[in-house]
Amino acid sequence: MSEISAEQVAHLANLARIALTEEEIEHLTAELGQIMQAVEKVSEVATPDVPPTSHPIPMQNVFRDDVVGETLTVEQTLSGAPETDGSRFVVSAILGEEQ
Amino acid sequence: MSDHLIRLTAAELGERLAAGEVSSVEATRAHLDRIAAVDGAVHAFLHVEGERALETAADIDRRRAAGESFGPLAGVPIAIKDVLVTEGMPSTAGSRILEGWVPPYDATPVRKVREAGMIPLGKTNMDEFAMGSSTEHSAYGPTHNPWDLERIPGGSGGGSAASVASFEAPLALGSDTGGSIRQPAHVTGTVGVKPTYGAVSRYGSIALASSLDQIGPVTRTVLDAALLHDVIAGHDPLDSTSIPEPWPSMADAVRRADVTGLRIGVVKQLDSDGFQAGVRQRFHEALELLERNGAEIVEVSAPHFEYSIAAYYLILPAEASSNLAKFDSVRFGLRVTPDGGGTVEQVMGATREAGFGPEVKRRIILGTYALSAGYYDAYYGSAQKVRTLVQRDFDAAFANVDVLATPTAPTTAFKLGEKLDDPLAMYLNDVATIPANLAGVPGISVPAGLAPEDGLPVGIQFLAPAREDARLYNVGAALEHLLLAEWGAPLLDRAPDLSRHELTATEEGAL
Numbered sequence: 001m002s003e004i005s006a007e008q009v010a011h012l013a014n015l016a017r018i019a020l021t022e023e024e025i026e027h028l029t030a031e032l033g034q035i036m037q038a039v040e041k042v043s044e045v046a047t048p049d050v051p052p053t054s055h056p057i058p059m060q061n062v063f064r065d066d067v068v069g070e071t072l073t074v075e076q077t078l079s080g081a082p083e084t085d086g087s088r089f090v091v092s093a094i095l096g097e098e099q
Numbered sequence: 100m101s102d103h104l105i106r107l108t109a110a111e112l113g114e115r116l117a118a119g120e121v122s123s124v125e126a127t128r129a130h131l132d133r134i135a136a137v138d139g140a141v142h143a144f145l146h147v148e149g150e151r152a153l154e155t156a157a158d159i160d161r162r163r164a165a166g167e168s169f170g171p172l173a174g175v176p177i178a179i180k181d182v183l184v185t186e187g188m189p190s191t192a193g194s195r196i197l198e199g200w201v202p203p204y205d206a207t208p209v210r211k212v213r214e215a216g217m218i219p220l221g222k223t224n225m226d227e228f229a230m231g232s233s234t235e236h237s238a239y240g241p242t243h244n245p246w247d248l249e250r251i252p253g254g255s256g257g258g259s260a261a262s263v264a265s266f267e268a269p270l271a272l273g274s275d276t277g278g279s280i281r282q283p284a285h286v287t288g289t290v291g292v293k294p295t296y297g298a299v300s301r302y303g304s305i306a307l308a309s310s311l312d313q314i315g316p317v318t319r320t321v322l323d324a325a326l327l328h329d330v331i332a333g334h335d336p337l338d339s340t341s342i343p344e345p346w347p348s349m350a351d352a353v354r355r356a357d358v359t360g361l362r363i364g365v366v367k368q369l370d371s372d373g374f375q376a377g378v379r380q381r382f383h384e385a386l387e388l389l390e391r392n393g394a395e396i397v398e399v400s401a402p403h404f405e406y407s408i409a410a411y412y413l414i415l416p417a418e419a420s421s422n423l424a425k426f427d428s429v430r431f432g433l434r435v436t437p438d439g440g441g442t443v444e445q446v447m448g449a450t451r452e453a454g455f456g457p458e459v460k461r462r463i464i465l466g467t468y469a470l471s472a473g474y475y476d477a478y479y480g481s482a483q484k485v486r487t488l489v490q491r492d493f494d495a496a497f498a499n500v501d502v503l504a505t506p507t508a509p510t511t512a513f514k515l516g517e518k519l520d521d522p523l524a525m526y527l528n529d530v531a532t533i534p535a536n537l538a539g540v541p542g543i544s545v546p547a548g549l550a551p552e553d554g555l556p557v558g559i560q561f562l563a564p565a566r567e568d569a570r571l572y573n574v575g576a577a578l579e580h581l582l583l584a585e586w587g588a589p590l591l592d593r594a595p596d597l598s599r600h601e602l603t604a605t606e607e608g609a610l
Binding site: 017 | 342408427436463477537
């Protein structure tokens with residue numbers, strides 16, 4: 001299961017939105033194979049009778065009253081953005097030409 | 100005078116401030132001077148507040164003079180790990196992707212230290228997004244260990260630990276996802292505490308792995324850690340995982356420290372040949388000292404701890420790959436547009452390629468793989484089962500003992516660069532610290548001495564059941580007190596004099 005191909009890494013990089021270089025893909029393919037081999041050790045003891053734990057301290061859902069609290073102003077919210085029009089975030093085109 | 104001020108503990112400095120013997124401006128200036136003198140060599144800070152810290156200090160002095168009453172740490176300067184967002188101070192989490200970002204709000208622990216009258220000195224260096232054990236994965240260059248500038252200060256919170264160990268700050272805030280507070284404490288001869296998961300709000304902490312992250316104190320003494328713990332702990336409605344129940348005073352636990360009848364369990368799986376001889380020697384000497392003073396030492400078994408690293412390196416990348424999706428070139432931080440433009444997805448890809456370092460990319464890809472369809476149950480699902488088994492090991496152990504003890508990390512500080520090209524070797528640094536994060540239980544690392552073979556600091560870790568953080572302060576303070584009596588002076592008094600590096604640098608500059 002720990003066999004990872006360069007094509008798989010390229011696909012994962014695309015899913016994770018990181019435009020990796022060919023060299024990075026090659027390097028990561030070798031490293032991920034080694035790391036996955038090491039972490040597959042979990043399967044030795046993760047038998048069907050063991051329930052999974054998602055969270056260290058048992059919790060319940062947290063509710064609050066539906067009232068407006070303190071929020072950031074529009075100016076504060078936009079203060080760190082790479083591009084805005086003064087009241088909104090500006091993003092690049094959503095669709096490419098072929099779409 | 101100023102050299103004297105920086106050598107005081109936070110508790111001592113707080114007392115002198117309260118008594119009017121020293122002003123917060125004087126104390127803050129002394130620390131800023133120290134940073135100016137030695138941080139060129141140590142590189143603990145990514146941002147220093149400078150004049151603004153002095154203004155904050157002057158404000159506290161004025162309010163105190165006007166009769167306002169404060170807590171014990173008012174007017175005391177503090178360094179803040181760059182993983183915590185700070186209004187008006189750049190917050191990068193050690194990443195290029197957030198270079199220059201100034202957040203519009205404070206993380207809750209930052210708000211609390213400000214409300215306690217403490218003076219933020221600046222932001223400390225860290226491995227990018229807290230991924231690492233050496234600060235070498237910081238996009239801004241590594242921090243150097245004040246005990247030996249060619250060695251790692253630990254990580255990810257090496258900046259906070261080094262700032263405290265080099266007397267640039269009396270105390271600091273850190274974050275601990277798999278040992279990022281405790282392992283740096285171990286290699287720098289300082290104290291670090293990871294509180295119970297949910298004890299300190301994670302609101303405004305740039306998330307690495309949300310089910311593992313916890314904010315905690317980085318200090319030179321156990322009392323200072325307790326005083327800071329008392330400031331930052333408590334329920335926060337802005338963090339849904341924040342524990343609602345009130346906490347006892349950790350400082351009181353320190354002042355009443357007594358190990359008579361305390362049952363200390365030694366985890367036999369973490370007392371092995373895999374640990375450096377000097378690390379084990381100081382660990383066992385510390386246990387014998389506690390035993391001579393009334394503690395009972397018993398061996399316990401935690402058979403699933405050996406699976407912790409494997410589970411951790413599935414859970415952490417999975418959660419991190421999801422948490423770091425927010426760095427999308429839209430709302431904050433870097434935006435890189437490919438040559439000739441592109442769609443928003445291509446801009447994201449180019450931005451994340453340019454903005455993330457190799458370790459962050461490695462873990463995002465690993466996490467994306469572990470969560471992908473067809474592998475989820477085998478990887479992430481199995482890791483969550485290991486989490487249950489580690490919790491059961493803790494439950495079984497704590498049925499018989501009050502606290503557990505382990506060496507904090509397998510070795511003393513290694514050389515910068517030594518493990519940088521071997522991710523798996525780097526991951527092994529956290530073998531003793533990760534189980535606590537998987538189970539949510541609190542842990543402390545306290546200096547235990549210097550390893551005879553290399554003269555570098557060694558820490559001992561204590562772990563307690565969830566919500567029993569006070570037990571750590573009890574046993575940690577008791578050991579610190581006993582060791583201080585043996586040594587005659589704090590361990591850090593034996594660290595090299597960094598001002599000589601400053602002189603050397605100046606002389607070289609003159610030539």
